[in-house]
Amino acid sequence: MAAAAECDVVMAATEPELHDDGEAKREAESFKEQGNAYYAKKDYNEAYNYYTKAIDMCPKNASYYGNRAATLMMLGKFREALGDAQQSVRLDDSFVRGHLREGKCHLSLGNAMAACRSFQRALELDHRNAQAQQEFKNANAVIEYEKIAETDFEKRDFRKVVFCMDRALEFAPACHRFKILKAECLAMLGRYPEAQSVASDILRMDSTNADALYVRGLCLYYEDCIEKAVQFFVQALRMAPDHEKACIACRNAKALKAKKEDGNKAFKEGNYKLAYELYTEALGIDPNNIKTNAKLYCNRGTVNSKLRKLDDAIEDCTSAVKLDATYIKAYLRRAQCYMDTEQYEEAVRDYEKVYQTEKTKEHKQLLKNAQVELKKSKRKDYYKILGVDKNASEDEIKKAYRKRALMHHPDRHSGASAEVQKEEEKKFKEVGEAFTILSDPKKKTRYDSGQDLDEEGMNMGDFDANNIFKAFFGGPGGFSFEASGPGNFFFQFG
Numbered sequence: 260m261a262a263a264a265e266c267d268v269v270m271a272a273t274e275p276e277l278h279d280d281g282e283a284k285r286e287a288e289s290f291k292e293q294g295n296a297y298y299a300k301k302d303y304n305e306a307y308n309y310y311t312k313a314i315d316m317c318p319k320n321a322s323y324y325g326n327r328a329a330t331l332m333m334l335g336k337f338r339e340a341l342g343d344a345q346q347s348v349r350l351d352d353s354f355v356r357g358h359l360r361e362g363k364c365h366l367s368l369g370n371a372m373a374a375c376r377s378f379q380r381a382l383e384l385d386h387r388n389a390q391a392q393q394e395f396k397n398a399n400a401v402i403e404y405e406k407i408a409e410t411d412f413e414k415r416d417f418r419k420v421v422f423c424m425d426r427a428l429e430f431a432p433a434c435h436r437f438k439i440l441k442a443e444c445l446a447m448l449g450r451y452p453e454a455q456s457v458a459s460d461i462l463r464m465d466s467t468n469a470d471a472l473y474v475r476g477l478c479l480y481y482e483d484c485i486e487k488a489v490q491f492f493v494q495a496l497r498m499a500p501d502h503e504k505a506c507i508a509c510r511n512a513k514a515l516k517a518k519k520e521d522g523n524k525a526f527k528e529g530n531y532k533l534a535y536e537l538y539t540e541a542l543g544i545d546p547n548n549i550k551t552n553a554k555l556y557c558n559r560g561t562v563n564s565k566l567r568k569l570d571d572a573i574e575d576c577t578s579a580v581k582l583d584a585t586y587i588k589a590y591l592r593r594a595q596c597y598m599d600t601e602q603y604e605e606a607v608r609d610y611e612k613v614y615q616t617e618k619t620k621e622h623k624q625l626l627k628n629a630q631v632e633l634k635k636s637k638r639k640d641y642y643k644i645l646g647v648d649k650n651a652s653e654d655e656i657k658k659a660y661r662k663r664a665l666m667h668h669p670d671r672h673s674g675a676s677a678e679v680q681k682e683e684e685k686k687f688k689e690v691g692e693a694f695t696i697l698s699d700p701k702k703k704t705r706y707d708s709g710q711d712l713d714e715e716g717m718n719m720g721d722f723d724a725n726n727i728f729k730a731f732f733g734g735p736g737g738f739s740f741e742a743s744g745p746g747n748f749f750f751q752f753g
Contacts, residue, residue, distance in 0.1 A: 287316035291323060298330060306330045321351035328360045337367040337433045348380075355384050355391075362394055369427075369434025371401040397430045408440065417444035435461055439470040443477065449549065451478045469499035477508060483550045485516045511545045518544065519555065526562060535562045553583035560592050564599075572596045587613055594629065603633035631709035641693035641706065644686075649707075653698070657731075660694040664728055691724030694731070 294309030310327035317323065324347035331340035341364035347357035362377030375398045381391040408423040424441035431437055438457050445454035455478045461471040476491030492509035495502055522537035538559040542552055560575030576593035579586055594609035610626035642649050645659040665671070667687040672680050696702045 283316050287313045287320065287323070290316065291326065294326060294330075298326070298333075301333075303330045303333045307334070319350055321347040321354050321357060324350065325354060325357045325360060328357075328364070332360065332363065332367075335433065337364045340364050341368065353384055355381050355388065358384070359388075359391060359394065362391075362398070366394065366398050366401065367431055367433045369401075369431040369436050371398045371405070371431070374398040375402075401427045401430050412440070412444070415447075417447045420444045421448070435465075435468065435470070439474060442471075442474045446474060446477045446481055447547065449481070451482055454478050467498050469495040469502050469505065472498065473502060473505040473508065476505070476512075480508060480512050481548055481550060483548075483554065485512050485551070488512050489516075511548075515541055515544045515548065515551060519551070519558075522555075522558060526558070531562050531565050535559060535566070538562065549582045553579045553586050553589065556582070557586065557589040557592060560589070560596075564592065564596055569596045569600050573600075585616070587616060591625075594625070598629060598632065601632075601636065603629060603636050607633050635706075635709045639689065639692065641696050644689050644693040645697065651697075656694070656697050660690060660698070660731065663690040664694075664731070668728070687728075688724040691727040695727060 290309045290313035294306045294313065297303075297306035297309060307327060307330045310323055310330060313320070313323045314327065324343045328340045328343035328347060331337070331343060341361065344357055344361035344364055348354055348361060351357065358377050358381040362374040362381065365371070365377060366374035375395060378391050378395040378398060381388055382395065385391065404423040404427040408420045408427075411417075411419040411423070421441055421444045424437045424444070427437050428434065428441070438461060442454040442457035445451075445457070454474060458471045458474040458478070461468050462475065465471070472491050472495035476488045476495065478488075479485075479491060480488035489509060489512050492505045492512065495505040496509065499505070518537055518541035522534050522541060525531075525534035525537055538555050542555050542559075546552070556575045556579035560572040560579065563569070563572035563575060573593055573596045576589045576596065579589035580593070583589070590609045590613050594606045594613070597603070597606035597609065606629040607626065610622065610629050614622045614626050642651070645651075645656065645663055647655055647659045651659070664687065667683050667690055669680065669684050669687060672683045675683070696706050
């Protein structure tokens with residue numbers, strides 16, 4: 260940029276006469292020289308003031324406008340600089356530096372086609388001009404980046420668009436259009452702080468920029484701050500009523516907010532079927548709104564858990580964490596569903612994820628409970644063996660043992676095959692184990708809490724199921740099963 264904005268210290272030999280008043284010309288030249296001195300010191304504000312004084316004295320001197328354009332470029336005021344550069348070449352079409360500065364301003368502002376025309380004119384006047392040759396290549400590179408970005412945006416390849424805009428902005432640092440496109444793609448990629456920063460920088464320079472207002476709203480919308488997002492979309496539409504993207508985003512935001520709130524209301528009222536339908540409709544509004552959709556999936560998962568559709572609830576919570584891997588509520592909901600469906604390993608995994616993120620006492624206890632249930636699940640389920648509920652009473656446990664013990668007693672299956680006899684003997688022994696544990700309050704408590712029964716000094720492999728059977732039925736002697744008919748048996752004490 261410094262090369263393009265280099266100040267013209269030497270006046271053109273063919274500079275036209277601008278004033279008859281020689282004194283005015285000498286004074287203007289003095290102002291220009293002072294401007295050059297300040298420019299050399301990089302005091303561009305003072306240089307601007309003196310070039311302006313020179314222009315006021317001789318308003319038809321192309322060089323003065325060229326110098327002021329160079330100063331404005333160094334101040335980053337490319338739009339104002341463009342006006343001066345264009346005026347300089349209107350006054351003197353053979354002014355090469357004027358064409359270069361005009362092209363540089365066009366390029367910095369993102370108008371690469373206009374920049375190409377200016378650089379081409381400079382090359383027509385001086386075909387060996389190295390700066391004009393390089394800038395012409397730069398302008399064509401920007402045109403190519405624009406074309407690629409347009410195609411990739413349609414393909415929703417937002418990362419590539421950001422790459423192209425970053426390259427283009429190296430040559431067009433003042434182009435709001437490129438910055439807005441980059442910010443919009445950053446928002447679509449979930450890189451909200453970066454997108455907000457770009458949009459905010461533009462709004463600081465131009466608070467009425469509808470595109471920047473739209474991107475600012477888009478970031479809020481995708482961060483699930485829907486109400487605030489709507490305010491920015493509305494403001495953008497005030498600035499540009501025909502802003503199509505802001506119009507669509509505003510409509511989606513309002514619809515999403517309304518559906519979500521209606522779903523929440525139905526849920527609170529216990530109308531789970533309606534809540535499910537409303538959350539499903541909300542999920543169809545905008546698939547790009549990842550954060551809000553993650554919450555909607557979790558909400559629908561909660562509805563499914565209330566409806567006891569636990570597999571569907573797990574699926575919804577999984578969809579939620581796929582969209583937002585930091586969504587603790589979804590992990591907790593899914594973990595509870597895993598617990599309810601006795602998928603303890605999965606529950607432990609989710610609770611571990613939660614506890615690693617938020618080390619609270621509550622989360623620690625949930626993890627501990629899941630770990631206990633996992634440990635218990637890997638042991639024999641004595642309740643299942645007896646066919647009773649985990650809250651079964653003492654009488655229910657006794658009745659269950661009586662039924663199962665008689666059902667699996669080896670004598671009852673003495674006429675069966677060796678394989679069947681072996682299986683029934685195994686079941687008979689397990690029934691005895693189950694009764695031994697669950698009929699003893701102390702052992703039952705340890706078993707229910709997940710503690711190791713071996714710590715009690717009880718080796719379950721050493722006990723005799725027949726002795727337990729005899730003790731339960733109270734018979735001092737032997738016992739036998741006698742047939743009273745095909746398939747019918749009755750128990751007889753000896």
